[in-house]
Amino acid sequence: xxxxxxxxxxxxxxxxxxxxxxxxxxxxxxxxxxxxxxxxxxxxxxxxxxxxxxxxxxxxxxxxxxxxxxxxxxxxxxxxxxxxxxxxxxxxxxxxxxxxxxxxxxxxxxxxxxxxxxxxxxxxxxxxxxxxxxxxxxxxxxxxxxxxxxxxxxxxxxxxxxxxxxxxxxxxxxxxxxxxxxxxxxxxxxxxxxxxxxxxxxxxxxxxxxxxxxxxxxxxxxxxxxxxxxxxxxxxxxxxxxxxxxxxxxxxxxxxxxxxxxxxxxxxxxxxxxxxxxxxxxxxxxxxxxxxxxxxxxxxxxxxxxxxxxxxxxxxxxxxxxxxxxxx
Amino acid sequence: xxxxxxxxxxxxxxxxxxxxxxxxxxxxxxxxxxxxxxxxxxxxxxxxxxxxxxxxxxxxxxxxxxxxxxxxxxxxxxxxxxxxxxxxxxxxxxxxxxxxxxxxxxxxxxxxxxxxxxxxxxxxxxxxxxxxxxxxxxxxxxxxxxxxxxxxxxxxxxxxxxxxxxxxxxxxxxxxxxxxxxxxxxxxxxxxxxxxxxxxxxxxxxxxxxxxxxxxxxxxxxxxxxxxxxxxxxxxxxxxxxxxxxxxxxxxxxxxxxxxxxxxxxxxxxxxxxxxxxxxxxxxxxxxxxxxxxxxxxxxxxxxxxxxxxxxxxxxxxxxxxxxxxxxxxxxxxxxxxxxxxxxxxxxxxxxxxxxxxxxxxxxxxxxxxxxxxxxxxxxxxxxxxxxxxxxxxxxxxxxxxxxxxxxxxxxxxxxxxxxxxxxxxxxxxx
Numbered sequence: 132x133x134x135x136x137x138x139x140x141x142x143x144x145x146x147x148x149x150x151x152x153x154x155x156x157x158x159x160x161x162x163x164x165x166x167x168x169x170x171x172x173x174x175x176x177x178x179x180x181x182x183x184x185x186x187x188x189x190x191x192x193x194x195x196x197x198x199x200x201x202x203x204x205x206x207x208x209x210x211x212x213x214x215x216x217x218x219x220x221x222x223x224x225x226x227x228x229x230x231x232x233x234x235x236x237x238x239x240x241x242x243x244x245x246x247x248x249x250x251x252x253x254x255x256x257x258x259x260x261x262x263x264x265x266x267x268x269x270x271x272x273x274x275x276x277x278x279x280x281x282x283x284x285x286x287x288x289x290x291x292x293x294x295x296x297x298x299x300x301x302x303x304x305x306x307x308x309x310x311x312x313x314x315x316x317x318x319x320x321x322x323x324x325x326x327x328x329x330x331x332x333x334x335x336x337x338x339x340x341x342x343x344x345x346x347x348x349x350x351x352x353x354x355x356x357x358x359x360x361x362x363x364x365x366x367x368x369x370x371x372x373x374x375x376x377x378x379x380x381x382x383x384x385x386x387x388x389x390x391x392x393x394x395x396x397x398x399x400x401x402x403x404x405x406x407x408x409x410x411x412x413x414x415x416x417x418x419x420x421x422x423x424x425x426x427x428x429x430x431x432x433x434x435x436x437x438x439x440x441x442x443x444x445x446x447x448x449x450x451x452x453x454x455x456x457x458x459x
Numbered sequence: 460x461x462x463x464x465x466x467x468x469x470x471x472x473x474x475x476x477x478x479x480x481x482x483x484x485x486x487x488x489x490x491x492x493x494x495x496x497x498x499x500x501x502x503x504x505x506x507x508x509x510x511x512x513x514x515x516x517x518x519x520x521x522x523x524x525x526x527x528x529x530x531x532x533x534x535x536x537x538x539x540x541x542x543x544x545x546x547x548x549x550x551x552x553x554x555x556x557x558x559x560x561x562x563x564x565x566x567x568x569x570x571x572x573x574x575x576x577x578x579x580x581x582x583x584x585x586x587x588x589x590x591x592x593x594x595x596x597x598x599x600x601x602x603x604x605x606x607x608x609x610x611x612x613x614x615x616x617x618x619x620x621x622x623x624x625x626x627x628x629x630x631x632x633x634x635x636x637x638x639x640x641x642x643x644x645x646x647x648x649x650x651x652x653x654x655x656x657x658x659x660x661x662x663x664x665x666x667x668x669x670x671x672x673x674x675x676x677x678x679x680x681x682x683x684x685x686x687x688x689x690x691x692x693x694x695x696x697x698x699x700x701x702x703x704x705x706x707x708x709x710x711x712x713x714x715x716x717x718x719x720x721x722x723x724x725x726x727x728x729x730x731x732x733x734x735x736x737x738x739x740x741x742x743x744x745x746x747x748x749x750x751x752x753x754x755x756x757x758x759x760x761x762x763x764x765x766x767x768x769x770x771x772x773x774x775x776x777x778x779x780x781x782x783x784x785x786x787x788x789x790x791x792x793x794x795x796x797x798x799x800x801x802x803x804x805x806x807x808x809x810x811x812x813x814x815x816x817x818x819x820x821x822x823x824x825x826x827x828x829x830x831x832x833x834x835x836x837x838x839x840x841x842x843x844x845x846x847x848x849x850x851x852x853x854x855x856x857x858x859x860x861x862x863x864x865x866x867x868x869x870x871x872x873x874x875x876x877x878x879x880x881x882x883x884x885x886x887x888x889x890x
Contacts, residue, residue: 140547142655144547145546145654148561148662151549261648
């Protein structure tokens, strides 16, 4: 997958025409909610069950594909973030492509819920580089709910990304992709094998430790966790300490949830060594994301400082588990 | 004032004379003209009709300038429709408090589609012209018209038939591929275009055939022209023209088909302006009149200003096949303005321009050459500008404006007076 060109003018226009017809930008969610809860399911295009691989491949048009995956927690109030993303997708792509942060970005979206209590705990789209990204966002089911036990099944999503993706960036160039998990809670204590079997379909019989899943994932992906200021957990030290322990400075606290697109774009631009933080923030102000620039500047301050002094690699900081190695 | 006749609003200069503000005033309920629809009969998304009413400002491009009064817009078959720009304009109108503006719109299915591919091609060609740019807007209006002459071009009706639309867009892309390759002018992918045009067709009423009669049964039609008659593809100053019939023959033909009477309202400023390259005999770079809404365009260059030119106005009126009345705008900006009483040319002093055979571009080119070499004879404007224009042009002034707002406009020849002007006829050569 991953072809075509993306331009926010056509994207914005299609969105305006849809709005005039009274269509919700998340039409699939509206359709599902009109049905009884026990029949809720992921849209076939996003259902992980039985998926062998989601692929990000080079094409004639896009010879230097860079895979980017954005997986949202869609429980509770976190459902707002995909909507913000949907509104600002044009800006994200504009920054990545026109400001030269990435040559041929291919973006995949997905949704994360609670495998213990939700009907649709995991949704994963395809890597796309054109308006089909927008289509996928519209097909994500914003289930809401969530378990209320301060944990969601992020580790199940991490497992899918580690075992069920293949990218030319890695296979041909040894280049890692970018994964952003946007959420506000903890992983489940362990990755339950029954969740893997039931939701993804792999025949796995033993539970897996969360650390080893993220370790495997970090081989091929720069893994980031974005905690937007969206719920009371934003100020909960347990959440911050937990994720900082697991991901180091790739745990990003974001004051303003409306800046999530801008944060993702700049993280990639800095990670790809195309800009430093100062230039990225100037780009944001250029395109009118002034208040977003402030929030992004705060969120990326640790990364930005490191990059200024040492522009090549050398991230992230060591974490508390000596067996977790994120080496670039 | 206009009886029961439908109104055709035509700019008698190079554009920017105030058609939009005029149409807004005609459509306002307070004017009592009972307008049922604004009909666009030429041009496309490159039009820029500034309307200011009660604190709201919008630059109308494809939506008719009666939209502030919720008068519906009909984009006729002669219009070049650009859906992506239309969506942006709808959004802008919504932000000004117009509820669901797309519901006010209907489109003749025969109208041509202007796509981002046309736009990219347009910008490529202008880049290649370098200093000899024609001053186009970079949207692709000319490309839309010229491609349609020789090819099965995408039309609005195709938006209802994605397979046909896709085939036509692929052919269009293939045709332009050699020009666009390596140019750096990007455009959306065919998939994206099919998607957006399909959504466009769902959101906007696309009407088969000629539906004008239906609009005319519920009230008066106002035909809103784009550009100015001096840019008309056959009557304008070739080659600095637009690929569109700007003079009112198409509007008149539409009215003739529904057997309805029309009234042609010519629009002029109290001085002349031009945006883009081409001859402009009374141009005066020293004029300091401020333009709030006419900036410098990347492909159009600077906004140019000049003195009043009754000779060009008389030519434009004849190019229009005559007009019934005149609207004069910008009467508040008369301070430095003078008027042309003739041109000094190699052939002596001229005060009229010949109308050639229709579609005789050699004649139009000769006119262009004549005007490029002409030196205007300028005189001070008389105190009674309205009376002067009526006498020079032989038509009544029926609307006047002393400012940009709807409320600066008034029907009838409200005389403008400026008491300490010199008497007319004082000849002075331009400095």
